Amino acid sequence: MAIVVLLLGLIAMALATGWLWQQRQSLEQQVSEIGQSVEEIRGQRQNAGSELSGRIEQLQASQREQAEQQRKLERQIDQAARSLLQMGNRTRNDWLLAEAEYLLRIGNQRLRMERDIDGALALLENADAVLAETEDMSTYPVRQELAREIQALRAVEDVDRVGLYLQLEAAIEQVEQLNTASLANTSALPQTQDGKDESATASADNTSDYLARAWEATKQTLSEVVVIRRMDEPVDAPLSPEQSAYANLNLRLMLEEAEMALLRANPVLYRRTLEKAQKWLEQWYDESSNQVAALAQTLSNLAKRDIRPDLPDISDSLNLLKARIAGRLQDNQQAGDNANSKSDTATGGSDQSNGDRAGQPQGLREGQSTDQGTDTNQGTDQNERPADGGQASGSGS
Numbered sequence: 098m099a100i101v102v103l104l105l106g107l108i109a110m111a112l113a114t115g116w117l118w119q120q121r122q123s124l125e126q127q128v129s130e131i132g133q134s135v136e137e138i139r140g141q142r143q144n145a146g147s148e149l150s151g152r153i154e155q156l157q158a159s160q161r162e163q164a165e166q167q168r169k170l171e172r173q174i175d176q177a178a179r180s181l182l183q184m185g186n187r188t189r190n191d192w193l194l195a196e197a198e199y200l201l202r203i204g205n206q207r208l209r210m211e212r213d214i215d216g217a218l219a220l221l222e223n224a225d226a227v228l229a230e231t232e233d234m235s236t237y238p239v240r241q242e243l244a245r246e247i248q249a250l251r252a253v254e255d256v257d258r259v260g261l262y263l264q265l266e267a268a269i270e271q272v273e274q275l276n277t278a279s280l281a282n283t284s285a286l287p288q289t290q291d292g293k294d295e296s297a298t299a300s301a302d303n304t305s306d307y308l309a310r311a312w313e314a315t316k317q318t319l320s321e322v323v324v325i326r327r328m329d330e331p332v333d334a335p336l337s338p339e340q341s342a343y344a345n346l347n348l349r350l351m352l353e354e355a356e357m358a359l360l361r362a363n364p365v366l367y368r369r370t371l372e373k374a375q376k377w378l379e380q381w382y383d384e385s386s387n388q389v390a391a392l393a394q395t396l397s398n399l400a401k402r403d404i405r406p407d408l409p410d411i412s413d414s415l416n417l418l419k420a421r422i423a424g425r426l427q428d429n430q431q432a433g434d435n436a437n438s439k440s441d442t443a444t445g446g447s448d449q450s451n452g453d454r455a456g457q458p459q460g461l462r463e464g465q466s467t468d469q470g471t472d473t474n475q476g477t478d479q480n481e482r483p484a485d486g487g488q489a490s491g492s493g494s
Contacts, residue, residue, distance in 0.1 A: 200224035249409035371400035
């Protein structure tokens with residue numbers, strides 16, 4: 098009987114031991130699953146913390162950028178306010194001085210670039226009228242220098258380039274008729290002599306006049322019968338049509354070159370070309386011809402014209418006026434700086450507050466890291482607790 102009881106006890110103990118071992122295995126599996134879950138949760142929290150840190154950094158960068166843009170806008174607003182204040186401080190005289198400066202600048206450009214004496218003179222006179230309208234005694238030195246420059250411009254002889262060009266064109270047209278005119282004058286010499294005889298005959302009314310007419314008629318008859326030629330002087334051969342055309346073409350080219358020199362305001366080339374044309378005219382054409390003499394006189398008069406007179410310097414009045422305007426602008430600038438000192442102080446306070454706001458997210462980041470550390474500690478405690486429970490179960494077994 099005792100053996101049976103002992104066997105039943107051993108069987109019961111074996112069954113209890115097997116059941117406890119199964120329970121321990123089940124608990125260990127549950128602890129392992131809980132540990133895995135804790136690791137997953139910890140990883141998720143770390144990922145969430147990293148993502149949150151990235152977002153915080155983005156917010157900080159965005160906030161810094163917005164603060165920089167705000168400071169830039171404040172500087173632009175401040176600059177615009179100063180400009181408006183300076184414009185508001187400008188008086189009517191400031192605008193008149195600016196207008197006079199513009200007129201003087203355009204006048205200097207007209208004289209230097211275009212050599213337009215009349216245009217520059219008109220602009221300087223208008224500038225003087227504008228300065229007179231200001232009634233500002235500080236512009237007296239400017240107007241004094243301006244009066245000298247106006248007088249100097251009036252003393253310069255203006256060059257009528259259009260008129261000179263048209264005279265050269267007329268001379269070129271006259272070149273084509275030089276040979277024809279010379280032939281006409283040669284054939285007209287006896288007619289001129291007959292005309293003189295006829296006028297002498299018409300004026301005779303007594304015996305002496307009659308004898309004079311008879312003597313003139315006798316001389317004319319003898320001149321037609323007897324021809325006296327000097328053989329000790331060289332005889333010029335008549336020009337061929339080709340030589341005549343060459344002479345006309347060369348003279349025409351010289352006059353066209355003089356036109357180009359006139360338009361380019363080159364006095365040396367202009368005078369040299371006309372003198373060359375005069376020598377060519379004396380060499381190839383008959384100076385006794387009226388047309389040749391008239392053309393030679395025209396070329397001589399044109400060669401004496403100064404197509405590029407010396408121009409005065411009219412920049413002194415402009416420099417004086419610029420200095421006067423700069424002084425007034427400097428005074429207005431100082432007044433504007435004094436008026437905006439309070440605005441600068443307010444702007445500095447705003448920048449400081451922006452800096453405080455920019456530093457706030459860093460504190461939030463530190464708080465977040467503290468929370469993460471707390472969560473980690475809590476996870477560690479959770480891992481330790483199941484382990485302690487397992488040890489307790491082992492002890493119980």
